[in-house]
Amino acid sequence: MRRTGLLLPIFGLLGAGPSGAVDVDPTEFKASTAAVPYISAPAWSVVGSISPTFTDNALFTRDNRKSDIYYEPDVSVRLDGNLTNDLSYRLYARSQYEAFSREKDSNFAVARVGARLTENWDGWRFSAIYENRYDFDGIYRDLAFTSHDVMGSVARDFRVSNATFSPLLLLTYRFSDLAEARRWRFDAVLGIEVKLDPRWSIVSTPLFEAYWFTDGLNTGRRDQLYSADVGLKYNFASNVSLTTTVLFEARTSNVPLRRYRDVRIGPRLDFAF
Template sequence: MRPSGFFLPIVALLGSGTAWAADLDLTDFKSSGAATSSYAVPYYQAPSWSVVGSISPTFTDNALFTRDNRRSDVYYAPDVSVRLDGNLTNDLSYRLYARAQYEAFSREKDGNFAVARMGARLTENWDGWRFSGIYENRYDFDGIYRDLAFTSHDVMGSVARDFRVGNATFSPLVLLTYRFSDLAEARRWRFDAVLGIEVKLDPRWSIVSTPLFEAYWFTDGLNTGRQDQLYSVDLGLKYNVANNVSLTTTVLYEARTSNVPLRRYRDVRIGPRLDFAF
């Protein structure tokens, strides 16, 4: 549940796990352009700026992400990042970024939320694998950048790789995060296991899917001992409008289990997503 400011005291106990599947985008963990030479020699490439983002009007049958008070609605979700990518050696790349995203609901305004973050990532490419260390300073807002709910410092480590089999690309990712926060109830460990799947039908059309598993272990405050697990599976059809623009229409099912009964829910989402990079 993503409630309004009136409910923030309740959020401390029940809803401070505000990182949803939308937080995790496999494109964030793709190679940032490091040289592909296998020789460990100094390599330098001028850093490059880019603007990467998406916009996705989406229907959901559980706008407040609750177990019992299910309400259908449509929400609008822009997500834009400004990135600076560069290389330190032929196998070691870095990224500095600022990212803003929010979800604005048509009717259920209590579901509105926003996030602003700045971060840095260092990635070592080794024999096709990408090992990353990430730091992110995050600000979670109640409403659309209305009231600051809490501030966090996320420290992350990830391992990722792409496998190509015929026309299919499989992109597994494992990510472990610990969140430090000024709100005790938001402090937690988080584990993500994701498999990106893309099967090309022709140069423009692809079938895509991103099954995902997340586990949360909360460590402090009223959430001490709380454990959540989130499962999602989706199926989509992607159309490459250009090399840097794509449109994907997806159907997604998500379910959360928890040892706190009120945190359990299920959700179905349907909608298009326009991705761009400049």
Template sequence: MRRSRILLPIFGLFGASTAGAADLDVTEFKTIAAPVPYTSAPSWSVVGSIAPTFTDNALFTRDNRKSDVYYVPDVSVRLDGNLSNDLSYRLYARAQYEAFSREKDGNFAVARMGGRLTQNWDGWRFSAIYEHRYDFDGIYRDLAFTSNDVMGSVARDFRFNNATFSPLLLLTYRFSDLAEARRWRFDAVLGIEVKLDSKWSIVSTPLFEAYWFTDGLNSGRRDQLYSADVGLKYNFASNVSLTTTVLYEARTSNVPLRRYRDVRIGPRLDFAF
């Protein structure tokens, strides 16, 4: 069992869909509703979510498919400020984990800290991000590897009547003390929100991810991930919402073992204070 837990991060965790989805938080790249003037002091906030979820492929494998329920607490502490009217920064620390009810081999956790600098230009947002992270086997039990992610992104919001479309392009390179975790990653995401009234919205976040692994046993591995979902969102307040989502995901790879499909269903409670 110990050997299987060592191999799990090498061959799956950092390339698995759960890790990918957890890495990418589209709300991180949205505009602030009321930008703080650059002469104002920076502001602190606590942002997070908790999401109990059913999956029909708990270990994200091609052959050994097992259904299970897991939950995902995800909490960030942020410091936001502006260097000018169109140049903002964010410093943050973030902790999250996935805990399965039965398939404990799927448990993992991530702790990270980083910073982001965003330039607004004619409605577009260009960001440079650095993130230092620790990936754990189990719930903060055994350290699997550490890494440094360097990212660049471009994003914008388009509003048409009661609908908002938020495309995002993100490119990442990961440096790591584990050779198998070093890779390039490209994300293309489209956030969609259609307001039904002041409380209810229909939401969706289709995405495409591509991975190019560069070193170790994963050298030459190429993965592509496709995901589509639809959800119903209810806003209790401006800073608290509940979204119930049905998601389908498929991964292709030139390594047959890493090909799989997955269906996930569950609610997610989001909060910000």
């Protein structure tokens, strides 16, 4: 494993630009569309997305801004079941990467396996999650570091006329073999979907993230990330949709070099089978 040459890029990207897309997917925390009795057998599914995206800051840096287009496949294999009518579980394996057209230094990949336990109580969903995560430099080229993420979340859906609001709060601590990767992270996400008709919707997912790094050269580093987007979603079927989104993201930090802003535009094809 080529550790020395990876350290500087890792310091800058830990929890940086692509992390919102990579780590937090609000759709994973949405309520099931149908009540499943706990006596039913566990169900397998394959869920994922494919998204070519333009960014005006491919290196996610303050001073060396470069535009590029990247391609991001994200696929999960899941096993979902219920222990009781209100207590469900999920076992999953997830693989994703971002491959840039020109700025190859920004290429990275993540593989993870995890488990989630969710309690439904009076419309609220409380989850405990564990993930074993592998971060790679390049497209599964060199293993950069291994992490164990322990997470707790609370989520709920609110429906007002033809609009659905899905707030999510998530707290994570990361244990890692790389000291600089160890940190606390807090996410506050609001999923918004306004249906125009059975197939078309306007969607948005404003996001706030805060990071507190605890070890190594990142000791004392504090980052905050703000993201706002708007998109138009078309449902081809109940399990296949296409969303075109414009997103603005800004990161602040007590380490000036880690401050940046970014605009991303592109379509995303979501599927579930």
